[in-house]
Structure formats: structure tokens, C-alpha cells
Amino acid sequence: MIDIQEKLKEIGPYVEAPDDYMLVCRCEEVTKGEIRKAVHEGFFTIEEIRRYLRSGMGLCQGQTCGKLVKGIVSRELKVAPTEVEPAVSRAPMRPMEMEILAEDGGVAHE
Amino acid sequence: MSRVADTIIIGGGVVGCAAAYYLAKAGNSNVIVLEGTKSIGHGGSSRNGGGVRQSGRDVRELPYAMYGIKNLWPNLSEELGVDTEYTQKGNLRLGKTEEHLKKLNTLASNAQSVGLDVRMVDAKEVKEICPYLADDIIGASWCPTDGHANPLTTTLGYYKRSLEMGVKYYTDAPVKELRKIKGKVRQVVLNDGTVFEGESIILAAGYESREIARTVGVDIPMTRLIDEALVTEMQPHMFDIMLGTAGGDFYGHQAHHGSFVFGSDSGYEVVTDMKDPSAMETNSLTLSASCRAIMSYVPALKDAKIVRSWAGWLDNAFDGVPFISRVDEAPGLILACGFTGHGFGTAPAVGLMLSQMVAGEETVVDISALRYDRFKPIR
Numbered sequence A: 001m002i003d004i005q006e007k008l009k010e011i012g013p014y015v016e017a018p019d020d021y022m023l024v025c026r027c028e029e030v031t032k033g034e035i036r037k038a039v040h041e042g043f044f045t046i047e048e049i050r051r052y053l054r055s056g057m058g059l060c061q062g063q064t065c066g067k068l069v070k071g072i073v074s075r076e077l078k079v080a081p082t083e084v085e086p087a088v089s090r091a092p093m094r095p096m097e098m099e100i101l102a103e104d105g106g107v108a109h110e
Numbered sequence B: 001m002s003r004v005a006d007t008i009i010i011g012g013g014v015v016g017c018a019a020a021y022y023l024a025k026a027g028n029s030n031v032i033v034l035e036g037t038k039s040i041g042h043g044g045s046s047r048n049g050g051g052v053r054q055s056g057r058d059v060r061e062l063p064y065a066m067y068g069i070k071n072l073w074p075n076l077s078e079e080l081g082v083d084t085e086y087t088q089k090g091n092l093r094l095g096k097t098e099e100h101l102k103k104l105n106t107l108a109s110n111a112q113s114v115g116l117d118v119r120m121v122d123a124k125e126v127k128e129i130c131p132y133l134a135d136d137i138i139g140a141s142w143c144p145t146d147g148h149a150n151p152l153t154t155t156l157g158y159y160k161r162s163l164e165m166g167v168k169y170y171t172d173a174p175v176k177e178l179r180k181i182k183g184k185v186r187q188v189v190l191n192d193g194t195v196f197e198g199e200s201i202i203l204a205a206g207y208e209s210r211e212i213a214r215t216v217g218v219d220i221p222m223t224r225l226i227d228e229a230l231v232t233e234m235q236p237h238m239f240d241i242m243l244g245t246a247g248g249d250f251y252g253h254q255a256h257h258g259s260f261v262f263g264s265d266s267g268y269e270v271v272t273d274m275k276d277p278s279a280m281e282t283n284s285l286t287l288s289a290s291c292r293a294i295m296s297y298v299p300a301l302k303d304a305k306i307v308r309s310w311a312g313w314l315d316n317a318f319d320g321v322p323f324i325s326r327v328d329e330a331p332g333l334i335l336a337c338g339f340t341g342h343g344f345g346t347a348p349a350v351g352l353m354l355s356q357m358v359a360g361e362e363t364v365v366d367i368s369a370l371r372y373d374r375f376k377p378i379r
């Protein structure tokens, strides 16, 4: 059980950092500062943060920034990175055109 | 740490978070929300297609669906301080056969009877509203006041704002049972034995509400079904309307950042083949079938790349409308479940009405048709 209010008190308020402007998610242009701030607003999981900020929701689906985001979130939460669960990966493995995906599983082509 | 509050809300989905927000807004911020998973909005609330529509709904739902669209959605982003991306540009429900048109006609006249502006349009008008659609569409129903929003930011917006207003949230707090004290439902017990206590208990845990309600002898007639969705890479701006089909093969819209989000029914094969229901996997059968359906209505999207697909549970009420109700045999308990795959668009109105039920006020519209005991035989 996680008491969100208690945890917010424990990690203290968001304090600006000189490298907050740094782009972490390049696909969706999310900065380090935005991610740090979101943690202090009560978003503690990667799942929540991606849904709130769109980090890891672009073309590469977080393959580039996933680890970085995890590191930033764990530092803000003052826990080990292993305690922060990564976002779930889902099909398709790589972005794929509708026309191609549409050929799978349907009526066989003559 | 206080585990006693005026109101305990079970389930941190859009319904639970909205109820918490409207309670706090009315000055009743002594509220605890218990979310079973580690993430707020882990259930259907973050997995849905974002439709905010009135058309196609059961007439029992229309009054509050309409209330929310008129009074709550327009200012929601401002109220919550989060961009909900609410877009009110209408909903086209498309038909390709006479059979389809007949179905759309019935839905439209039902909705008109309770005052909704929805009408049938012909092939030519369909093209005028949205030039990207296929040539074999022969007609559609058109509801200009329908629209869509971003379910992720909406759900998390209700959470963030209510948290700021003093609502207490617990995640990773799965509820196991309810307990009565002196005939009144008062205690909420977690899997780990922690006990919370409240005057009013709102049960908004999606399908799992059924099991939880059973612990005080109340059975809610609903079942669960999986539904799937997909999202494309960003596309140049094409249209702002919401699309659906009479055949129900898909629905969707273009989101503000350019991606198209489409949802579709998985069919029963997926549910019956599933080894572990908690895994909630997408099935390539559905993904491909969705692509075929989408391309046959919006051919311009054939080259759009799918970047992700996912699934979510529906809490299907046996007669298709939710249970928003107090329970005679279990005073203190308020049900808010059984949304049957369309509870996102109505969540603001439902959240508001739940806050009114807690306060003992009359709800903004009459919802007696949504009582839990509506299946009882009349003697």
C-alpha cells in the first residue's frame, strides 16, 4: 500500500535543476524537468507518467528513453531504479502499416 | 495515519477520481480513494477510445450523458488544470447496407424522443462532413454535439486536482471485502488486512465490484468482456469528428497530437482462448481485423503505421446500462459499476451525481432506472 500524500511529503517539493531543460523523450519532446515535476505532483509510476506527459508514447515507444525516465523517476522518489517498473511493451514490435497488418489472420489470399 | 473518512471510494479509475473531485469541490474533501494497482487509471479508464458521445446510447443513460456534455465537459480542462483535449465536432455513425441504416434510424429516433439532436444524413452529406471516407458508405447518423477527449489526461487530471484539494489516495491497495457494522456497510478491508472506515462507501472498481459487493451479500448482474484498441503514428491533421459504424466493427478519432486512436470489439474467441484473464493481451486476430475494418471505411489510412495496441476489460451489465445506486440491504454502500464499455464519456456526470448521492441531495437528473434491483420481478 502506498500512501500518496505521505510519499509526497517524504520526497519534498520539486526543486528546479539546471539541466531540467534537457530533452529526455525525443519522439514526444518531453524534458527532464517535466518528468521531475510530474513525480512531485503525485505521478509515481512510469505508466502514469507516460500517460500524463506522453514520454515513451511516440514512434520508438520508449526504446530510447525508457531507461533514462526510469532513472529520473527513481532518483525523485528516492528509491532504487529496480523498484520502478518499466512500461509494458506491446504489439506490434515495430511500427507497421495498417495495410500490411491487415493481411494477418484474415481469410487466406487466393 | 487516519484510516477513517467520510467517504471511501474503491477504484481509482475515471469514475472514482471524478467522484472524489466533485466531493472535494462541494467542500467534502474528507475522502479516501483506494486503488488496487500501483497506477491510478490502470483499468479501462486509460485504455478506452476516448469517445464522448450521446448518440447510440440507451435512453436511460441519455439524460446524464447530455447533462455532462452541456455542463461539465466544456470547462473541464480549465477546472482541472490539465488539457483533456475535449473536442466537440460531432459523431458520424456510418452505414454500408440497408440493414445498417435501419439500425441507425431506430437509434436516432429513440434519441430524438428524449431531445437529442441526431439525424440521418445521406452519402453526399457524409462526404461533406468528412471527405476521407469510403465511397460505398450509403448513409450515417450524425450527432453534432458528440465528440472525444483524452481519457489518460482526463482520468489523471481528476486525480491530480482532487489530490491538490486534499483527497487522500492509496495505490497498491487492493480491497478484499466490505464489512457491516450494526447493519451498515462501514468497513473496507484490504488483501493485507488493513481496515478503512467510512460513512459512505462508493464501489467503482469496474468488474471487480461484483466480487467485492458479494462480500455483503449483494450480487450485481454483470460479466466481463475484453475490448481492444490501437494507435497510429502521428498523421497530418485530417478531421476532428468521432467515427463509429452501425456494424460496430470499429470506432475512433484523430487525437490532438496527430495519432489516430481506434477501438474495436475482440469477439468471443479471444476471451474463451485466454489462458490467464489477468494478462489482458491483445490478439493479432483482432488487430488485423480492426485494420481491415478501418481501411474499408477510411481508405486514406492504409499507409498509417500502427505503433501500439492494447486491451482492456469491460464491466458489462446484463442490460447494457450501469448500476448507479444505493442498496437497500446494504445501507452506506453506493454502486458505480457496469459501465458496459461506454463509461468514459459519462464519467464527469456520474462523478458529480455520486457526490450528490453522498451528500444526500437529489441528483442532477433522475437515475432511478439505474437501480441495482431493476431485474427484480414485480409482484
Ligand SMILES: Cc1cc2nc3c(=O)[nH]c(=O)nc-3n(C[C@H](O)[C@H](O)[C@H](O)COP(=O)(O)OP(=O)(O)OC[C@H]3O[C@@H](n4cnc5c(N)ncnc54)[C@H](O)[C@@H]3O)c2cc1C
Pocket (backbone or CB within 6 Å): B010, B011, B012, B013, B014, B015, B016, B034, B035, B036, B037, B040, B041, B042, B043, B044, B045, B046, B047, B048, B049, B050, B051, B052, B053, B173, B174, B175, B176, B204, B205, B206, B207, B208, B209, B212, B227, B228, B229, B263, B264, B311, B312, B313, B314, B336, B337, B339, B340, B341, B342, B343, B344, B345, B346
Ligand atoms: C478498449 C476500450 C475502449 C473503450 N472506449 C470507450 C469510449 O470510446 N467511450 C466511453 O465512454 N467509454 C469507453 N470505454 C469504457 C470506459 O473505459 C469505462 O467504462 C470507464 O473507464 C469506466 O471507468 P471506471 O472508473 O468505472 O473503471 P476502471 O477504469 O476500470 O476503474 C476501476 C479501478 O478499480 C481498480 N480495482 C479493481 N479491483 C479493485 C480492488 N479489489 N480494490 C481496489 N481497486 C480495485 C482497478 O485497478 C481500476 O483502476 C472503453 C473501454 C475499453 C476497455
